[in-house]
Amino acid sequence: MRASPTPLSSSHLHPLLGSFAAARRLHRRYPPQGNLGSDDHYQNNATKYWDKFYKRHQNKFFKDRHYLEKDWGAYFSDDHCGTSSTNGKVLLEVGCGAGNTIFPLVAAYPKLYVHACDFSPLAIELVKSNVDFRGDRVNAFVYDVASDDLSDKIKPSSVDVITLIFMLSAVSPNKMPLILQNLKKVLKPHGVVLVRDYAIGDFAQVKLRDRNQKISENFYVRRDGTCSFYFSEDFLSNLFSRAGFTTVDVNIYCKQIENRSQNVTMNRRWIRAIFSNFGCNVPDAGPI
Numbered sequence: 001m002r003a004s005p006t007p008l009s010s011s012h013l014h015p016l017l018g019s020f021a022a023a024r025r026l027h028r029r030y031p032p033q034g035n036l037g038s039d040d041h042y043q044n045n046a047t048k049y050w051d052k053f054y055k056r057h058q059n060k061f062f063k064d065r066h067y068l069e070k071d072w073g074a075y076f077s078d079d080h081c082g083t084s085s086t087n088g089k090v091l092l093e094v095g096c097g098a099g100n101t102i103f104p105l106v107a108a109y110p111k112l113y114v115h116a117c118d119f120s121p122l123a124i125e126l127v128k129s130n131v132d133f134r135g136d137r138v139n140a141f142v143y144d145v146a147s148d149d150l151s152d153k154i155k156p157s158s159v160d161v162i163t164l165i166f167m168l169s170a171v172s173p174n175k176m177p178l179i180l181q182n183l184k185k186v187l188k189p190h191g192v193v194l195v196r197d198y199a200i201g202d203f204a205q206v207k208l209r210d211r212n213q214k215i216s217e218n219f220y221v222r223r224d225g226t227c228s229f230y231f232s233e234d235f236l237s238n239l240f241s242r243a244g245f246t247t248v249d250v251n252i253y254c255k256q257i258e259n260r261s262q263n264v265t266m267n268r269r270w271i272r273a274i275f276s277n278f279g280c281n282v283p284d285a286g287p288i
Contacts, residue, residue: 003119006260016087024052033143043195052225055122055190061251066104067102067103068163068165069106071272072194073108075194075274076105076112077109078109078112080154087113088113089109089111089113090110090112090113090114090159091105091113091159091160091163092114092116092150092154092159092161092162092183092226093115093163094117094118094145094162094167094183095117095118095164095165095170096117096123096124097123098130099127099133100142101127101165102116103130103132106132106134107132112137113137113138113139114138115153115159116138116140117153118143118152118236119144121142124140124141124161145182145183146178147187148182149182150182150185150186151186156185158162158186158188159186159191160185160192161192162191162192162194163193164195165194166196166197166198168197168229168231169197169228169229169231170226170228172217172227172229173216173229176239177239177242177243180240180245181243183275185244187277188277190277190278191276192274192277193240193274193277194273194274195274195275196271197236198229198231198269198270198271199231199269199270199271200231200232200269201267202267202268203268203269205220205228208220208228218230218235233271236250237250237270240273240275246275246278247274248276249273249274250272250274251273252270252275255268255270256268
């Protein structure tokens with residue numbers, strides 16, 4: 001593990017450099033056409049756009065994230081130090097969607113208790129209607145962490161782990177500091193925040209550039225009105241550092257995915273990171 005990120009080198013970006021640079025040149029040559037609307041427009045209407053997303057896809061769009069147990073199991077387990085807690089850990093999943101993060105974790109960790117929130121009422125309906133939903137294990141509620149005070153719903157300093165799985169990218173970078181300050185209110189002094197999200201240079205970002213869907217630097221709107229931000233290691237670490245968190249680990253990883261039917265190779269790039277509250281010790285989850 002490393003405590004601070006290093007700038008991305010050209011080797012980290014290969015083989016995406018060519019396609020990403022080409023998309024950037026295309027964007028400069030053809031500036032955004034039409035009226036994409038302001039940042040505020042998409043953020044003010046985010047609930048509407050995401051409700052439409054879940055109405056269309058239900059719980060079929062995202063796969064259950066069973067990989068979280070493998071990568072970060074030590075943070076969810078109540079016996080990572082060789083001793084078992086009676087009550088288990090308390091998890092807050094922000095932007096829970098249809099429950100693709102929380103249901104695999106609840107099944108894997110019998111003592112885990114989960115608070116799950118999303119600003120989409122339809123997403124919360126999908127969580128509560130899931131056959132695996134248990135009210136004694138999951139507290140699911142509609143909430144906008146960018147504007148509502150989490151301590152009104154969750155006891156301050158009571159949460160062990162917060163997961164932000166492809167959540168921060170959906171909001172404006174201007175609102176991200178407000179969200180992190182809100183999370184600190186309910187996170188224990190020794191608590192951690194686990195992040196997985198889209199990284200700068202991802203294939204999806206290249207496509208959005210090609211379609212002139214840029215709102216601001218590294219922030220784009222999709223055709224359905226939902227938004228996506230693409231993170232660098234430095235941006236994400238600095239964001240959390242300014243909010244009073246300590247970077248435990250941050251890493252960008254790449255994967256080539258081939259679509260043989262369309263003869264397309266997609267260079268996908270994601271970022272994953274661990275941040276601790278007040279710089280306290282955290283369990284060793286191994287390299288990510």
